Amino acid sequence: MGEVRVSLADHSYSIYIQTAGLRQIGQFMQALSCSKKALIITDGNVGPLYAAVVTDSLRAAGFAPQVLVVAPGEGSKSLATADRVFTTAISSGLDRKSPIVALGGGVIGDLAGFAAATYLRGVPFVQVPTSLLAQVDSSVGGKTAVNHPLGKNLIGAFYQPRLVLIDPLVLDTLPERELKAGLAEVIKYGIIADADFFAYLTRNAAAILARDPAALTAVISRCCQLKAAVVARDERETSVRMLLNFGHTIGHAVEGVGGYAEYNHGEAVAIGMAGAALLSSRLGLCPPAASTAVQQLLTAMGLPLTAPGYGLEELLGYLARDKKVVDSKINWVLMQDIGRVMVSADVEVKQVRAVLAQLTVLKQ
Template sequence: MRKVRVELGKESYDIYISHGLQQELVDFVKGAGFSKQAMLVTDSNVGPLYGEKIRRLLEEGGLKATIATIPAGESSKSLRMAEELYTKAIELGLDRKSPIFALGGGVVGDLAGFIAATYMRGVPFVQLPTSLLAQVDSSVGGKVAVNHALGKNLIGAFYQPKAVFMDLELMKTLPKREIYTGLGEIIKYGIIYDADFFAFLESHVKEVLGLEPEATVHMIARSCEIKAAVVSQDEKEAGLRRILNFGHTMAHAIEKETNYVRYNHGEAVAIGMVGAADISARLGMIPEADVTRVTKLIETLQLPIYADGCTVDAMYRDIFHDKKTVGGKVNWVLMEGIGKVMCRNDVPEDVVRAAMAARIAK
């Protein structure tokens, strides 16, 4: 088992990563000081596979856990679904020490975390991510949110979990596409922080795509270590944490223009990363060779580099609704090399439009 500590003072917590974490979960629950009544939020894909198994483990830890199942998919990350879960929590009699567990991918984690952050002004929250994307991205760092019709994740909070349990046994039922979408965020960590990790991915493609145990534990743990290091220095995104948004500015525009259904988040981020690398090269910050390495690894790990169903005009408008846009200026995360990035808000419109045009499928 690998354990990664997220250091945030009183809000510090551990991430547990292994194949099989049943006893660790039971022991954690026994010692956490929670109220007896709990809510286990899952979705219509994961719930039938693992919901009852996890509920029994929570019961073994001394909790009376009730399963709340939401429809699978990004459309459930809404205020309407949040209201349904608030109603469920009230009906169950959850109090301020009643824990909410999130069993599923990023949608479940973001929504359940948003409920935990706002119900009774905050109740305990535990992440049980089942997708590769959620394990290396949304379950770590304490960002919780729901979407609005005008933009993704615009309504949310910073709210840290009490713990994160990544049981890699639960990944065995993941469709291949869900594995690939998680690899999008994993590639990002190499680009923004660790050139050696990027090189590891380049040289272990077969093991990575096959989710071989040693490679899988390493790439998840290293991704979590990098995100934990960044979040520990900048919990509320005042500065350094912005680098985690590499590829996301264009990605969020792609997701919005395709109604959040054509591309998974990691797929959109993959296209956005190529776009950000392209902008970096157009500004003379990196050589074309770096753009080629980024593009090649993304394609080799079965991710898209072009977006269907988008126009440059619509995407360009969308970036001004992004959370990273301040005072009408878009904060881009751009490359200075493999393993190093910086933020800039002075990218000319023609450069952005040219990079976007290059990412639209012909």
Template sequence: MREVKVDLGEKSYSIYIGYGLEEELQAFVRRAGFSPKALLVTDTNVGPLYGSKVKKLLQAAGLQVEIAQVPAGESSKCLAVAEGLYTKAIELGLDRKSPIFALGGGVVGDLAGFIAATYMRGVPFVQLPTSLLAQVDSSVGGKVAVNHALGKNLIGAFYQPKAVFMDLALMKTLPKREIYTGLGEIIKYGIIYDAEFFAFLEQNQQAVLSLEPEAATHMIARSCEIKAAVVSQDEQEAGLRRILNFGHTMAHAIEKETGYVRYNHGEAVAIGMAGAADISVQLGLLPADAAARVNRLIAALHLPVQAEGCTVEAMYKDIFHDKKTVGGKVNWVLMTGIGTVISRNDVPEEVVKRAMAARISR
């Protein structure tokens, strides 16, 4: 087992990474000081596989657990589904020390975290991410949210979990596409922070794709270490944390234009990273061969570098609804090398549109 600590003073917590974490989870619950009533939020994909098992584990640790199962998919990350969960929490009599557990991927984590942050102005929250994407991205860092019809993650909060348990044994039921989407975010960490980690992904492609235990543990732990290091220095995205948004500005536009159904998040991020690398080259910030390395690794890990079903004009309009846009200026995270990035809000419209055009497949 690997333990990664997120250092946020009184809000610090640990991420536990390994195979078979039942005893660690139960020991944590017993010492946490929670009220006995708890809510376990999951979805229609993960719930039937692991819901009852996790419920029994938590009950054996002394909790009275009820399961709330939401429909799988991005459409559940909305205020209507959130209201149903609030109703369930009230009917169950959850109090301010009643924990909410999120068992599932990023949608479940974001939704359950948003409920935990706002129910009674905040109750304890524990992440049990089951997808590779959630393990390396949304479960770490305390950003919780629901979507609005006009944009993704526009209604949310910064709210840290009490702990994160990543049992890698649960990934054995993940479809291949879900593995690939997690790799999109993992590639990002190498690009923004760690050239050696990027090289590790290049040199161990087969072990990475097949989630061999040693490679899987290393890449998940290293991704969490990088995110924890960034979040510890900038919890609420005042500066440094913006680098975690590399590839996301264009990605969110692609997701919106394709109705959040054609591409999952990691796929959209992969296309967005290729787009951001393109912008970086156009501005003279990045050598073309470094952008080529990014594109090669994305493709080698079974991720797209172009999108279908988008137009440049619609995508360009969408980026101004992105929450990273301030005062009408889009904050782009751009590469200066493998492992180093900067933030710029002065990228010319024609440069952005040229990069977007290159990301749309004909």
């Protein structure tokens, strides 16, 4: 078992990377001193695979779990679905010490975490991520949110889990497209913080795509270490944590224009990272070779670099509503080199337009 500690002032917690860990979730949760009633949030894809394993483990540990299954996909990250969670929690008699468990990918983690943060002004929250994207990124750090029709993740809270339990074995059932989506966030860590890790990914792309257990475990562990270090320094994204948004500004716009249906989150982030790298190169912030290396690794991992046919003005409209906008200026995360990034709000719109035109294969 591997353990990564997220060190925060008064609510530190551990990330456990445990093979076959789902069967031991009850034992892990016994140490949290929670009430026995528990609510598991999952979706129609993950629930049939793993809900029974988790509920059996919780019952064996003395818990009385209930399962709420929501529809798969970004559409469930909504206030309407959150209301279903609240209704289930109230009708089930969950109290202030009753844990809410997220069993699923990033959507489930965000939804369940938002519900845990707001139900009775906050109840214990446990993350059991089942996608690579959630294991390496979204399950760690306490960002929770639901979407609004006008933008992604606009309604949410910072709310740390009490425990994150990662079982690498669940990746065996992960669809190929979702595995690649998770690799976009993996690549992001190399770009923003660890050139050696970026080089490792470049050398081991084939093994990672083939789901080599040793390679995947190494990737998950390193990403969790990097994320934990950033969160410990800046829990609420006032400084260094902003760097984790590399690729997400354009990525969220791509998701929104596509109605959260054409590109999944990881694919959109890949397009966003390609765009951020191009923008960095255009601005003279990073060597052209660094931008090229990003594109090459994204391609090697089977990820898209462009969103052909997307409307330039529509993308710009989403960028203007991004949650990272302050005083009408976007805080862009831009490359200085592989392993080094910076934040800048001093980017001319014409430069952004030029990059978006490349990403969408549109004439200006």
